[in-house]
Amino acid sequence: MDVVLRAVHDSDLPVFFRQSNDPESLLMAAFTAADPADRDAFDAHWARIRATDGIVNRTVLADGDVVGHAAVYGAxxxxxxxxWIDRYYWGRGIATAALAVLLAEVGERPLRARAAADNAGSLRxxxxxxxxxxxxxxxxxNARGEEIDEVVLVLEA
Incomplete structure (x- = not known):
């Protein structure tokens, strides 16, 4: 699959909203919005992050289809x-390819990442x-309604 990143378009947001409400994806990601089904909160979140300087937000395309998003944020x-990659596309190397493209675009280091300790795919x-x-x-x-273990990772220079 040909994996590319591009700027987020308004037309991507309904796709992201649908993807962020998949029950299996929510459980795997674990650290999600308090109420992923709240469209107003979703829209407000995306409006805020799209307007914030310093956040690098990209739509992930695989063979031209919107399959998720990737970002770098923080101080x-x-x-x-x-x-976030649509569950239908898991296990095809898309997340790895998308993250590699994002890391090539954003050269600053160190960069941090976090994942639920039982999210083997994301850790890989x-x-x-x-x-x-x-x-x-x-x-x-939020997605699990309890405290869970989280792994903290760093990408150095």
Missing amino acids: PGEREVTY VLEKCGFRVTGRERGFA
Whole structure:
């Protein structure tokens, strides 16, 4: 599959909203919005992050289809990556390819990442892209309704 990133378009948002409401994806991601089905909150969140300087937000396309999004956000020295890929496309190398493209675009280091400790797929993607585990924390996972273990990773220069 040909994986490319581009700027987020307004027409991507309904796709992102649908993707962010898939029950299996929510459980895997764990650290999600308090109410993913709240479209007003979703729209407000995306309006805020699209208007914030310093956030690099990209739509992920696979063979021309919108399959998710990837971003770098946060204060200098504490920048973090995040991504979301539609469950239908899991296991095809798209997340790894998309993150590699994003990391080539955003050259600043270090970059941080976090994943639920039991999210083996996301941890594998991050490690393939050079991130290394630096710690563990516990945090409240909205999608699971409880505190869970979280892995903290860093990509150094």
